[in-house]
Amino acid sequence: MKPPLPIDEQINHLVEQGILIGNRAFARCCLLDTNYYRLRGYWMTFEQNGAIHKGTRLEDIWAIHxxxxxxxxxxxxxxxxxxxxxxxxxxxxxxxxxxxxxxxxxxxxxxxxxxxxxxxxxxxxxxxxxxxxxxxxxxxxxxxxxxxxxxxxxxxxxxxxxxxxxxxxxxxxxxxxxxxxxxxxxxxxxxxxxxxxxxxxxxxxxxxxxxxxxxxxxxxxxxxxxxxxxxxxxxxxxxxxxxxxxxxxxxxxxxxxxxxxxxxxxxxxxxxxxxxxxxxxxxxxxxxxxxxxxxxxxxx
Structure with a gap:
């Protein structure tokens, strides 16, 4: 099983996925309110063939949430x-x-x-x-x-x-x-x-x-x-x-x-x-x- 990640590392992982983080404080608030794994379901809308569309912002994902x-x-x-x-x-x-x-x-x-x-x-x-x-x-x-x-x-x-x-x-x-x-x-x-x-x-x-x-x-x-x-x-x-x-x-x-x-x-x-x-x-x-x-x- 994957090890759990602290919030800051979760944010880094979002960036690695290709999600644009303009405000880390906003990202931190989102991840404190909503499980990373739950949020994962919402950015599927922005994926194609396992890759996130270029230019996808966390704000776009959060709006759907x-x-x-x-x-x-x-x-x-x-x-x-x-x-x-x-x-x-x-x-x-x-x-x-x-x-x-x-x-x-x-x-x-x-x-x-x-x-x-x-x-x-x-x-x-x-x-x-x-x-x-x-x-x-x-x-x-x-x-x-x-x-x-x-x-x-x-x-x-x-x-x-x-x-x-x-x-x-x-x-x-x-x-x-x-x-x-x-x-x-x-x-x-x-x-x-x-x-x-x-x-x-x-x-x-x-x-x-x-x-x-x-x-x-x-x-x-x-x-x-x-x-x-x-x-x-x-x-x-x-x-x-x-x-x-x-x-x-x-x-x-x-x-x-x-x-x-x-x-x-x-x-x-x-x-x-x-x-x-x-x-x-x-x-x-x-x-x-x-x-x-x-x-x-x-x-x-």
Whole structure:
């Protein structure tokens, strides 16, 4: 393994890599705030065939680092609404159709192995909430010895809800209803069930990137969202499909909030004029695609 390097030697190593350091005090502050190894991920944008582009400054790399930090906070805020609505609709449909203990009914789900794994996750999440002294958990456990579904979803992760929803039986119908449970939940988002299943999986991955403060900018995303027919031209393993997916969800559920958040996103981009959006797969007409009202002079 490589030996650890003091900050001054780390700065020297940046210079050896071909990164221009105009202010060593600034470089020192950057490396005290952010691990050298973490920063390494951000200068990959300036590399080709293992060599850093001539003229690359530490300030350019740091601008991407800061842009990415603020972008993750923006994404986290938008995904929060989706996560809470998914919890709500999942609990409402299942508990109304199959009772407060619907989660314990394995016959409602398609894949038993996946169901067992999800229920183990639910148990861990409930135990964690119990240790944290979460009032609704403690109340229900003290009174009933278990949690009704509408209380359980409040401690379940987005990944657990997504997995359980994706595993609902395709023929599962509530008595007296015409559509399947999966379709009824998806209808609350204004889309078909296959899309919601895909979008929740994708946004769970993005949410986890944000939650663990990992780099989102210029990243290959393993879980790609299923695109609507009109959006198929934007399909890729880059980040732009995430924004298209959020637009489709928000324009149905929270159209006013989408306009407001787009203004915040546009302002964020304007704050970092040196940061290119091309490594995230943004097309030249991305403002038109996402519905940004106020075009700026920022070039993607």
């Amino acid at each position: 800061e842009f990415d930090r603020e972008l993750r906070l923006w994404l986290w805020r938008l995904i929060e609404r989706v996560e809470i609505k998914a919890r709500t609709q999942f609990a409402y449909a299942l508990s109304l159709g199959f009772g407060p203990d619907a989660l314990s009914r394995a016959e409602l789900f398609s894949n038993r192995k996946s169901y067992k794994k999800s229920m183990e996750a639910v148990e861990r999440e409930i135990n964690h909430a119990k240790k944290q002294g979460m009032p609704c958990v403690q109340h229900n456990l003290d009174k009933y010895g278990r949690l009704p579904l509408w209380a359980a979803v409040e401690v379940m992760s987005m990944g657990t809800v997504s997995s359980l929803y994706g595993n609902l039986r395709d023929d599962l119908v509530i008595e007296g209803h015409t559509g399947t449970v999966s379709e009824e939940i998806a209808a609350a988002f204004g889309i078909a069930a296959p899309y919601l299943k895909s979008w929740l999986r994708h946004l769970t991955m993005v949410r986890n990137i944000c939650a663990h403060h990992n780099r989102f900018y210029n990243r290959l995303l393993k879980t790609r969202p299923r695109m609507l027919r009109r959006d198929k031209k934007w399909s890729s393993n880059r980040e732009f499909p995430t924004f298209v997916t959020l637009k489709r969800i928000y324009e149905i559920s929270w159209p006013d909030e989408w306009k407001e958040e787009l203004r915040a996103f546009s302002n964020l981009i304007s704050s970092y004029p040196s940061v290119s959006l091309r490594p995230m797969g943004f097309p030249n007409n991305w403002r038109e695609v996402l519905g940004v009202d106020n075009p700026s002079t920022h070039e993607s």
